[in-house]
Amino acid sequence: MSSRRPIAALPDLLISQIAAGEVIERPASVLKELIENAVDAGSQSIEIRLEAGGIRRIAVIDDGSGIAPHEMALALTRHATSKISSLSDLESVNSMGFRGEALASIAAVSHLTLTSRTRQAEHAWSFQSGGAAPVAAAGALGTTIDVRYLFDSVPARRKFLRAEATEFGHCIDAIERIALAFAQVGFRVFHNDRAVRQWLPASALQRISDVLGPEFNEHGIAVNAQGALLSLQGVVTRPTAARARADRQFLYVNGRHVRDRTVAHAIRSAYADVLHGDRQPAFVLFLQIEPTLVDVNVHPAKHEVRFRDSGAVYRFVSQTITQALAGTAGTQSGGVSAMPDPPGQPSAKPHAGEPAWNPSGQHALHLREPPSSAQRHPAAWQPFYQPLTEDAPTWPLGRALAQVHGIYILSQTAQGLALIDMHAAHERVMYEQLKQALDTHALPQQTLLVPVVFRVTEKELALAQECHDHLVALGFEMAPAGPQSMTLRSVPAMLARGDLEALARGVLRDLDHIGASRLLTEQRNTLLATMACHGAVRANRQLTVEEMNALLRQMEQTERADQCNHGRPTWIHWSVSDLDKLFLRGQ
Template identity: 80%
Template sequence: MSTHRPICPLPDLLVSQIAAGEVIERPASVLKELVENAVDSGAQSIEVRLEAGGIRRIAVIDDGSGIRAEELSLALTRHATSKITSLAELESVDSMGFRGEALASIAAVSQLTITSRTRDAAHAFSFESGMTEPVAAAGALGTTVEVKYLFDAVPARRKFLRAEATEFGHCIDAIERVALAFPEIGLRVFHNERAVRQWLPASALQRISDVLGSEFNEHGIEVNAQGGPMSIMGVTTRPTAARARADRQFLFVNGRHVRDRTVSHAIRSAYADVLHGDRQPAFVLFLQIDPLAVDVNVHPAKHEVRFRDTGAVHRFVSQTITQALAGTAGTHQVSQGEHGTTLGAFAKPLNGGAQTFTPRWNPGAQAAFALREPASNGLDQPGAWKALYQPLDDSHKTDSTRIDNHETWPLGRALAQVHGIYILSQTSSGLALIDMHAAHERVVYEQLKTAIDAQSLPQQTLLVPVVFRVTEKELALAEECAEQLSALGFELAAAGPQSMTLRSVPAMLARGDLEALARGVLRDIEHVGASRLLTEQRNTLLATMACHGAVRANRQLTIEEMNALLRQMEHTERADQCNHGRPTWVHFSVSDLDKLFLRGQ
């Protein structure tokens, strides 16, 4: 710039508007701040009134402590708060707020009115920015904050607001998080004068079920553990109830809803053995930790926290969830003759919930797994399936005299591929459906484990090395862990300051998406650290690798490939497979099928 422009302090309103930009993105962010203030005020019940998705009006009415008339103008002043007075108090803060910025920010980008009455006041007072004195008003004990016409004066922001229905949806998400975190508080939500949510004060578990639906707990495992300065409680869902999207993952750290990579990764790693593909667990977990061991002042909207000892948090969470999942081995296994959750849902539309049809793992077939020498036909053919994966040893290959002996194959003879996802096969006593990707992923996972234990992981040098962009950090990590990576079959080298060359990979994964594979591995390393890469966290890493190496849905398989996979599965199961987790296959006996059709009844 050629002309000289002097440095000027910004006017107060502009400072507030700029500050608001960090925290107030949309109506839901306003709602979050207002409801958190209500929680901090000790409210027992909170009412939320929204109009036009919160864009036109948001009112939050609480029955908390109220604000004294002489402090009302301070509530709207930036950096004025009743919650901390010193840095030392910030270290151990237990309120939701502490910066004294929210109301001032909101007032800078909307029309905000506070009406409040404390216990010792004869009536309420009301105040809005621009006033010099609060004015007497009608109102019950507690506080009402009303925010109208959000962003009307900030067209740049206004443009970014979405349809009313979308903004309303975000508001509901925000209020649900508060509802989960504070079950003892009653909440009511109205949209355009219609009651849309109501939650009575409840226990934490009851509130989870009230907010997320009773299925959530039905598919849930209760978590409750204590470890040093930390404790964790809540509900995590059985692997069988995992979802395609990570949309039901709620983590609260000391009552604050946050997103945290350490905890997410710890949970993910606990599920690694039992959850396959890109399925996402659902959970509501409350982590309580000594406030001194966590910094809550790291994100403008407080969506993140920083743990002093991330390693300890990771270990605690991952161990707790692993144990919780292991403890359920007997309770949700379809093979134990129980009503499998997935299968129950599967059966519902068929029988309207009335019948007792329970397809289940066939115990006979499982016994067969343990005893029978698997037969094979696909394996011995030079068929295309070999491109799919490479068996690590030949011990399960058998002579071709048994080729036609498919009666004895526990998983039967493949008939067809269904919707690119399932394999349909006929078994000696009925039919089986096999989840192709999950099954193959498990096979690959077990193969990887076996090969690495035996230190005989076949490596494949790539004809055409894959070059991909990385951050400096990823590059440094890869170099630091070159030795461990090479033990895992990876040869990765710097190709520039921000790019890497992948020269070799484990042979059995060579047909997957190699860049995604390498990135997934680097991401895991970043989370677990090099030292635990090949020890405690090894299986997490192998699961990541298997996921990227396994055949994806919608890949067309030939009958030979399908049969090869089934034989490989039988082999894998026999070689020490725990059956908990998401089933890779289900079996329907002929009599199950008969029941469906009411035959012989």
């Protein structure tokens, strides 16, 4: 047996350095801890000064409550905190900090100076980690924590730091994450003495726009739902503004930015119908939940939480977002113009002229009153050279004028012109109708006058026989016509006008990929999407004006008709003033 050292307690500094490894990974993690402390201290304005990507210096200057000189040494000691004093405090904690670990960890791997002045003190005091006692100093009310030469004493960690620009990028990300949740706090950020960010105290919505850019809200739908023990507020973007990367997904649980699989799945499920699988939604969502129903003490850097009833959270989030996305056609565009401050945050004064909170999140191009029955049947064909202002139709998607290139429907609306992607729109309408019909067991079947015979593989043939009952439930009747051919005798009535062979093949292909057991359960909507795609009108099919108008009216009745099943827009709109701009009229 190899000889070993005797067991000995580790020195305090080494304990702190080991512990720091869990909390402090890079400059951005220091910054997160310092800003959270400043927020916990009730600051209204926070200044951040970085040098060399935060590696050389990170200073956070706040105007919060301050630390009294006799507590300064303690603040840098492990397991010393003013935020909780018992287990029951921990169970209902509403501050960002609670471990009493951050400053000790940072001090163990850097040169840290703390300067602070409380309201009661006549002047500020300054204390250096490892120093003997605080010394009198100059300084305003509040606290400055100055962290220099991160990881100089821990070369192993220093080696893992990336280029300054990369570390700086991580620092900005960390600042943005906190700034989004604390809109009422002003932030100023300097890098190498150059001002790089400044956000004034604002409403929650204005802060989102300031941090993420005004496009975020312009493509956004407001979310605001209140449950008995939890609430969800924020902005989710329209599927049409989805992104290739999941880089704009901000979830907060009681003000804390976290990653959470339950909520992530719930959001994905709400988008499943309207977003292609490889596109990512963007969102800023604040989930508020009764503190006793969530454990915040499950991750060393507090990046995760654990819900006591994750099923309830899942359902709440999924339903709320589904409803938010379920706007019907005619309410496209416009974006969000206001949202309430998440509860628990002192609300900042909204910017002047900001409209009141609109919980439906539907703005611009509003759905009008339902047309009267006299208007319900479109007037006879109107030539499309008719001036746009005359006899403006009252349907949100207007009155169809013509079919363009066999692909688009041109329609005149009350405010301008709309162009509708005929196939995408019809596909969406069909898909929603199929879902509803299947839910209510009202999917009528149509027997074909002339059965369709088509070639299949042995495997497809076997599958069709194996899943015979499922197919019948969906409205299909197929029977083998030979070793490699199939007869299609009936199809769902609403799809009977499409290309039936392609439809049947599409269903068999899904059956093969999905498997019978999930066909009518988890993967049902995938199958319905395939069916809708094959049932929808194809390009170049000539539609009558009545057919076009019927499609527009169906779209107005259909949830989520603004996007096709793949998240692309189904229609676009130009107001008369948009058109005027195109023609430089009045300029």
